Amino acid sequence: DAGVIQSPRHEVTEMGQEVTLRCKPISGHNSLFWYRQTMMRGLELLIYFNNNVPIDDSGMPEDRFSAKMPNASFSTLKIQPSEPRDSAVYFCASSLLGVDNEQFFGPGTRLTVL
Amino acid sequence: KQEVTQIPAALSVPEGENLVLNCSFTDSAIYNLQWFRQDPGKGLTSLLLIQSSQREQTSGRLNASLDKSSGRSTLYIAASQPGDSATYLCALMNFGNEKLTFGTGTRLTIIP
Numbered sequence: 110d111a112g113v114i115q116s117p118r119h120e121v122t123e124m125g126q127e128v129t130l131r132c133k134p135i136s137g138h139n140s141l142f143w144y145r146q147t148m149m150r151g152l153e154l155l156i157y158f159n160n161n162v163p164i165d166d167s168g169m170p171e172d173r174f175s176a177k178m179p180n181a182s183f184s185t186l187k188i189q190p191s192e193p194r195d196s197a198v199y200f201c202a203s204s205l206l207g208v209d210n211e212q213f214f215g216p217g218t219r220l221t222v223l
Numbered sequence: 224k225q226e227v228t229q230i231p232a233a234l235s236v237p238e239g240e241n242l243v244l245n246c247s248f249t250d251s252a253i254y255n256l257q258w259f260r261q262d263p264g265k266g267l268t269s270l271l272l273i274q275s276s277q278r279e280q281t282s283g284r285l286n287a288s289l290d291k292s293s294g295r296s297t298l299y300i301a302a303s304q305p306g307d308s309a310t311y312l313c314a315l316m317n318f319g320n321e322k323l324t325f326g327t328g329t330r331l332t333i334i335p
Contacts, residue, residue, distance in 0.1 A: 140321055152312070152325040165322065200266060209274065210255060210321060212314075214267040 113215035115201050121221045127189040130218045133182055134203030142202040142212065143176055143186050152200075158184065159206055191222045225250040225317055229326035237334050240303050244329050246296040246313035254316045257323070258287050258298050260309040267312065271298070275318075303333045 114133040122128055134141045142157040156166040158178045166176070173192070178184040188195055198219050202212045226249045236242050246256075255274050259267040271280045271287040273296070279288040286299040296313055310330045314323040 142321075142323075151327050152314075154322050157321060159321070165320065202267075204321070206321065209272055210316060211257065211269060211272045212323060213269060214259075216266040219264075 113201055113203055113213055115199075115215035115218050117218060118216060119219050119221075121223065122191055123223050124192055125190045126222075127187065128191045128195075128220060128222075130186040130199050130201075130220070132184045132186070132201030132215060134184070134201070135213055136182070138203035138205050138213075139181070140204045140206045140210075141178060141184050142204075143184070144200040144202065144214075145197045146200060146217070147197045155186070188220075191220075193222045196220055196222050225253075225315060225324045227313060227315055227324050227326040229311075229313060229329050231329060232327065233330040233332070235332040235334055236303060238303060238305060241299065241301050242303055242331075244298040244300070244311050244331070246298070246326055248294045248296075248315055248324075250315075250317060251291040251294055252318050253291065254318050256287075256289055256296050256316075257314045258285075258296075259312045259314065261312060261328070262309050270311075305333045305335050307331060308333045 116131045140159050143155040146152045155168045156176045161178045176186045198217045200217045202214045204210050204212045228247045257272050258270045261267050273280050273289045284301040289296045310328045312328045314325045
């Protein structure tokens with residue numbers, strides 16, 4: 110299995126631009142998670158889906174952030190408009206709910222907003 | 224609210240030594256606990272998963288234990304190697320949801 114796939118690996122953009130991060134979970138997994146990691150706040154859960162349905166989005170910072178999961182093999186995290194304080198590494202993870210719930214992480218997308 | 228603490232924040236030991244990393248948590252109603260390692264600029268690699276009903280898990284030179292009553296987990300690394308240098312994170316899942324609460328991590332350096 111290729112593991113969790115994220116794209117792009119690096120993104121540099123200017124303040125005010127729209128940013129879209131992409132994630133392909135491990136095949137067969139039914140839960141998907143978006144995390145953000147910064148030096149100041151560590152790892153924070155933004156949102157998670159189960160069977161493509163958003164379950165908990167309480168970690169989404171504000172309305173500028175949105176996430177979708179149109180099917181079992183694809184999810185996006187969108188920031189519009191982006192701000193310098195959004196600069197962080199964004200991780201996607203997936204798991205199989207109801208088995209052991211072990212989460213497997215992708216390599217992350219390093220976002221820099223200038 | 225679950226709070227997870229990892230002390231020390233950084234640890235350096237000579238190659239070949241056995242070592243223990245600590246993880247403390249405040250809410251013992253956990254579903255499972257995971258230990259991860261993170262190399263600089265990389266993602267998280269799952270090392271071990273302990274279910275609530277288990278006391279320990281082993282994988283190679285790694286052994287993780289769980290004591291819910293005291294709110295503690297330890298990760299034991301035997302015969303440390305320079306390749307073990309990384310940041311180690313523990314993360315807990317409570318009953319009722321799938322959210323992981325992460326500790327702040329311990330940055331481990333193995334000195335050749």
